[in-house]
Amino acid sequence: MTELSRRSSQRRTTSPPPHSHHYHSMAPPYAREEPILQDQAPPSYSSLRNLPMIPSPPTDARSIRFRNMLLSLSATPLSWENPGLLDEALRMVPIDRIQTEAEEESMILQAEAESLGKKPEWGYQDCAIKALMKWFKQSFFTWVNNPQCDACFCPTISVGTTAATDDEAARGATRVELYRCSQPECGAFARFPRYSDAFVLLQTRRGRVGEWVSCFGMLCRAMNARVRWVWNSEDHVWLEVYSAHAKxxxxxxxxxxxxxxxxxxxxxxxxxxxxxxxFSADGAMDVTRRYCRNPAKYGKERARTPEPCLLHILNEIRSIRRRDMPKQEKFRLEGEDIRERKELQAYVVMAIAAEICKLMPGARADGAQWSDPDAQKAEEARQTGETQYVRAPGQGNRQNPHNPHNPRRDQEGR
Structure with missing residues (x-):
């Protein structure tokens, strides 16, 4: 071995330089390299794009404030996880009516799917939540813009906010709006506490977007559905319900x-x-791509924190919520997260494909040649909504009394 090492060392010391003619003629092709010049610049990696983001903890004051706000908002769905309150909420739901409507719709969807040789669009649990939503909107909860006068039941005018009484504060009123009767001879005041406790809302049964979503989310949990509370930076909230049928x-x-x-x-x-x-009891997810399919047209600037910081914040919330879960449950939720990320990425691909199709010969600039049922429904909703508002001289958009549940409003907010 010593002799072989010596001979190998001699061959290395006596071998011709890389740029010699002998090297290029005798060495294998993969060993033929160009000489490296000392003044040659290193290779540039600026062409690498779309690398996975690395979560980065927030460091600036603006990002830290945004993190604290998201951590606070993430606690909202936790108030729906009290088993005793869920049992109490379930007693207020007409279970027989909900089950009957859900079974009827489920059978219709099943028959339609069998005739077409397809899988039903929705399962029984989905139909039950849809029936619950219909009952909640039509019979259970009341939309309130300006409460009626307590003395003469006339319309009232907003005069600002006031401090909560001891009873209102004990029931969790976040703020109290004050209204004065529109009749000068009356002059009575009406109070409208804004409660955030879902159990209190089961008793009051009135409010605006925040109250509606909070109370309905608790009833969905009482029906054993998995629910997420979606916060929108443009002053609106809604829910997402997990469909085990559609996954x-x-x-x-x-x-x-x-x-x-x-x-x-x-x-x-x-x-x-x-x-x-x-936000859910299991974590948090940025679902903006689901609701904004064309960011260039409908997207708003996301400047509250850098995207790596947002990813870090959501991972932090997810880690907190799943800290004490069994390992098997964590794996199942991680699988759901992977599928949802693929779904959100697919929306990006479809948006790019739609823009490319508009460039094809004969295509219209608005892409009208493509038939998208979801987009058609959205357009119909927009056109319907435009007819439900009247602009008075010198005033903003006022809500039509025939559509009291539309959340677009001027002064009352969420």
């Missing part, structure tokens, strides 16, 4: 009474969306 999260807006129409806000209301973050 995906489904958009559900109880205020509008719509099911699985995620394009309603951007393409229907023509509203630009920045952030749509879904």
């Amino acid at each position: 995906r999260w489904v958009h559900a807006d109880v205020c509008e009474g719509v099911w699985d129409r995620p394009r309603l806000y951007a393409e229907g209301w023509r509203r630009k969306l920045g952030y749509c973050i879904a």
